[in-house]
Amino acid sequence: MSTSSRRRLRPDRIKELSLFGLIALSVVVFGSVVEGYLSGRFFNRVTTSVVVVVILAVAQSLVIVSRNIDLSVGSIVGVSAYLTADFLQSNAGANPVLAVVIAMAVGAALGAFNGAIVAYGGVPAIIVTLGTLALFRTLVSLYSGGANVTADVLPDWVIELNASTLVSAGGFDLRTTFLVAIGVVVVFQWVLARMRWGRRLYAIGSNPDAAAQAGIPARRLILLSYIGTGSLAGLAGFMFMVRVGTISATAGSGLELESVAAAVVGGVSILGGAGTILGAFLGALLIDTLRLSLVRVPQVSEFWRDAVLGILVLLAVIADSLLSRRLSGRVVDVSAVESATSSTATAVKGAADA
Amino acid sequence: MRSWIRSHRWESLLALILIATIVGNTIMAPVYLGVGNIVNLFWLSIEKIIVAVAMAFVIINGEIDLSVASVMGFSAAVLATLHENAVVPFGIAIIIALVVAALAGLIQGLAVTKLGIPSLVVTLAGLIGFRGAARVLLEDGSVGDFPEWFDRLGQRTLVGPLPFGLILFLVLLALGWFVLERTAFGRKVYVTGNNPAVAKYSGINVEWLKLRLLVMSAVVAGVAGILFAARLGSVRGSLAEFYELDIITMVLLGGVSIFGGSGSMLGVALAMFTVLNIRNGMGLANVDGIIQTGVVGTLLIGSALVPNVIQRFRVRFPTVGRYEPDAAEP
């Protein structure tokens, strides 16, 4: 069991690599079918449309690694987007930072609500968030009374922010919003990989009982993770407002499934304990690339798109699971465990005789 | 009785909520207690509760099927397409539609059992894919003009005040209860949901069990889809869209653990009745749809939260055995 060899075959890395490969593949394939596909424009389209889902995929992963889930992120996006827009409507002079803070604060509050019930109420996360999925949506609908906040009442910077570009080369723009999303990915990839409480979230998801015995304050950490998820969803809500401009009470509905799909396709184990933020990001990117690419293929009619997308996602998942199984070469099976056992047993023996 | 309550905490709680709902509705809306309305409140959601019965099996077994609503739409779309192009007699078309639904379930079942991909992922893809397939078949059109008997089946009463769908549901519910509680199959569903390894080591063919359940779930969804077509009198690609959440909500509210291995058909039935009565009562009281959704959501959280909170306060008197000193010692 040479250390280095195993390092190279860490399941997470494999997952990320295979996802990256799949994205590259799909780009190449579509590039050969659609003319004018491999353009800066398409790059910009993807990078702007993917922002919201990427942030939500990160948010979702944050709770999934600790063996939880948040189905209410879509509704949180709706609430924070609407309230923020409503705030800007009445205080046009407010500066962007304040707006972001408000959006994230709203999200954090809702997340705290979820987290408190999950962590301290002992109610399964899926039940809690299935409930708040409806509840939060109801709140925003009642608040709005069916009225939209329209783009013209929002300050100009909101509209401009979406298209604002930092670097641009040959039509390939690096949009501010996309960079923010990348920033979120980098930060939380780092948080989950390097920060103690990140690692402890994995620990909780990996073996809750052991976590308790190790004296890890599971409840507090889970509450924290939900607040984190909430505030990220709030940020996503802000991004949603920036992109869509006109905010209705139904803003962001359906995003919960997209975020779960992105995370799961990205290799974040639904059973907790495994998966990376980078993977979730790639998962989101893969799905969105596929969706936007399909729109560009004239042969694929309006009505075929969903079907094809579903098939592609399924294929991606299958290919990915087979691929990573092949590469990591460890199938969870009694005999495998046994053989792993014997290998270490002999190793230990070797150590003993030494 | 007392012991029954202790062993059926959840069911008892739901029963209380249900009674409260019925009383409340009767006070708020005099028309509520009419036979017509009672039949109506089931009939208006008949497809959802039919599918929920099958979903209960799947979740107790430790899996989940997010694709049911899409399969409903898909099978109905198949039926409609066959009818529109008059390729086969309508009866045959129904059978073909059901076979197609079964195949949908089979594909997903194989992906879960043979490839070992979590059912959540597989059926998530199914949710997108089969909805897409339905759209492919019907595009922006809507197909109607089904045979007279078919429309009647969905829209008129069959026995006394009962329409066919309601009778079918009651039969399925009873059957579901019986299979789950009294048969070897049900036994295996529980044990497998609780711990697949134990089931495997006891000679139960876990994969075959899961495969059958996922196919069954799809077939029931197919039946429900066709029934819906009959009730609406016409079909379009979006039929039953977004139903999966309502269905899963009812099952979870019924006390079925999302991790599998526990829950009862009685609980699921009580949950269905509660949700339907609340929605109906609020409807008669002219409460807007969005508020109804919120109330059901709150109910879902509350019914799970309240017992735990109560438990907190009476930790002094723990359930016998649970805290037995060395019970857990291997």
Next chain:
Amino acid sequence: MTSKRVWIKRLAFLSVVAMLVAACGGSDNDTTTTAAQDSPATTAATETTAATETTAATETTAATETTAATETTAAATGVVTISPAESIPTTFLPKCTNIPVFPQANDGAVEAAGELGSEEAAFVGPADCGDATGQIDFMANAVTQGVAAIMVSNNAGDELAPSAQAAADAGIPVVSWDSPIPSAEGESVFIAQVDFDETGTVMADMALEILGEDGGQFAVLSATPEAANQNAWIAAMEEVLAGPDYADLDLVDTVYGNDVAEDSLNQALALVDSYPDLELIMAPTTVGIVAAAQALTQEGLCDEVKVSGLGLPDEMREYTLSGCAPQFALWSFQDLGYLAYYVAYGLATGQIEAVEGQSFVAGRMGEYTIEADPTRDAGLRVLMGPFSVYDETNVGG
């Protein structure tokens, strides 16, 4: 129930009086119309005769209803001013409650109810418009409640027909507005905001206006592939485009944003990318048109591609003034709700009949006549109109 009996008695008495008045009033054709306006007596007469029979009908059996119908043909020839009779419970059922146009329509209904001294209609509906068949539950509940009339904007196709039929069987008039029941089964009459063919013409004309004489490429961004009236409008527009004057307008594609802002955004941009020569996006949906305008504005594409279609002035103002959406059209949803309520009230109180040729005066909006709906194989309609086309001159702000 008791209250109902009371007003039946009252009506019975009134009708007797009415007979007498009618007798001496005579029926001089060219005066009736004017009389309808200035002499409350006669209108009271015609109105109440109708009232008794039809209420009798709704109260008792279909048998008497037929007789009622035959007798009221007399009333149908005259112009009825729908006026306050009694307060009736009604249901105002939109496609969903959280899209701005529907609360607006409801405001109209409330206004009308106020004028007619009737209680406000119950404004209930599905949580979101994606739920095509959600209205069925509300129809059924309304029937159970025994309301006097249902006003519905059909969100599906004929899926709603069975429950509308059930309402009709229970003697409850179903007035559809904004979007009809295609087969007209169970539907008393459809209040058409505008003529669907006219919608086609208006959209084609706006396209011509924006693209200019030399024409050019344009595409349609619609709601859901299922949306009944969008599809009808697009079909109508395509017919118009066949005409010689529009020869240079090239409709290259029709895509669907599902009335979801984000999908609509992506679709609009995809159109721009897929068709380099595209000059106009025509969106016959209030959600789609805003999303398209927003997308083009953000990407700074407004100079190359314009947006038009059906939109709300409040939401479009900014883009119209910026020149991104130089022209768009819409009707007043408030008026639509107002008219719908008047008709429903008239039918419920028996002042008018859902028969071809029935003319009536609906408060501030004046006179209308029920006619056969040319845009459907079956069914009656009241055509509201007109279209108001908005540009920077009249969009306000």
Next chain:
Amino acid sequence: MGELVPVLEMEDISKRFGATRALQDVALQLYPGEVHALVGENGAGKSTLIKIVTGIHSPDTGKMLMAGGEYSPRDPAEAQRQGVAAIYQEPSIFPDLSVAENIFIGHQGRGVLVDHRQMEREAVEVLARLDIELDPALPAGLLSVAGQQAVEIAKAMSLDAKVLIMDEPTAALSAHEVSRLFRQVERLKELGVALLFISHRLGEVFEISDRVSVFRDGHHISTRPTAEVTEESLIREMVGRDPADFFVRNPHPQGEVVLAVSDLGRRGVFDGISFEVRSGEVLGMAGLVGAGRTDVALALFGIAPAESGSIVIDGAEVVISSPRDALRNGIAYLSEDRRRLGLSLPQSITTNVTLATLPRYTSGLGVVDRAAERRDTAAIRERLGILAASLDTPVELLSGGNQQKTMLGRWLNAEPRVLILDEPTRGIDVGAKAEVHRFIDELARAGMAIIMISSDLPEVLAMSDRIAVMREGSLRGIRDRVDADQESVMALAVGVG
């Protein structure tokens, strides 16, 4: 060590749960550098004591002193901070995390950042102190039970625990691994750690402990230097009665060959396995964990079918590709892991007993004849002496011994020709152990062919007619009971001499 100050003192600790008195007026002192064995049957109160010391429960009365100071931990975390660590029979590791992270995850105040490289370096050091060699970056889930325990000990070390509690640490280990564990224990002693050692294997208690305390029914019976006690006296104190018959096995006639296996193989796991078992015979299987004994059993039971070789039952060759086939051919397998592979814990005794034999109780429609299954289960319960409130009691509420009996009952109910027992007495108390042994003997007399896999060498030697020894996936020899002893078997198993 008398003049030493105790590191941990307990004074008349009492704890009760509802009606049950778990502990009564228990007093105990732990001295640095001693191994203090704690013995007693299940229900004696050992676990409760541990849970109190580790802060999972708080005592109703009495107090604890840590190095003279008041010690009353609110939770395991605080217990750890104060220097009390515990490792259990089933290691509580994080399968997805690396060895290094497993060691350091519980640490407080190491800053908010994790430097993986440094952490792995430290991990190697800590493991080295116990002379264990493991890849610190390896996901702990891939380690054997022994490896995982080593990680847990390392964890305790890294927390420089003053008191280390070992609850049944050897239960899942092979004899060889046990000796390694004991070497690690010696190291800990040298480092002045006080060890509280719980085991049902009295042999180990005598081998490793300095003092031994006996518990019974929540009472602290005695504490004496190990040197001064005998096995008999201990057992007498533990069970409160005379240990009449342990390890009884008077030879009796054997019948025909029931199962004959020849040249059985499964790539990368085992190969060339040939042996036969006669009716009425007990074939013991010795070897290190991972030697492939369980794999052979799983092959015979159809969980992980063999790829080569033949299986002959009653002279007829059979193909076994699933547990179904195995059961059809009269082969039953009692798994080594009760909780993970054996029992459906929330389900009733009845459900668990009849699980493998459901077809017998079902009519054409698959309806279960509950009367019949209750009848048979009641019989089984009678026969095995399963102690439980009722047949409907969820097995998770039963003691380890009764759980084991329930699982055994399932296979008896299947009336197999060949019964494979994998670690049949792991982690159950002396009383239950004796019953199980008596029972195995009974079955053999009744003509069943029994294969008994066990890492408890005395048990193998006492119970088997013949002993098959496996090493690294192949059969290294079969000895008759008469000419087998601990040393010779061990030698075969480890491969020396």
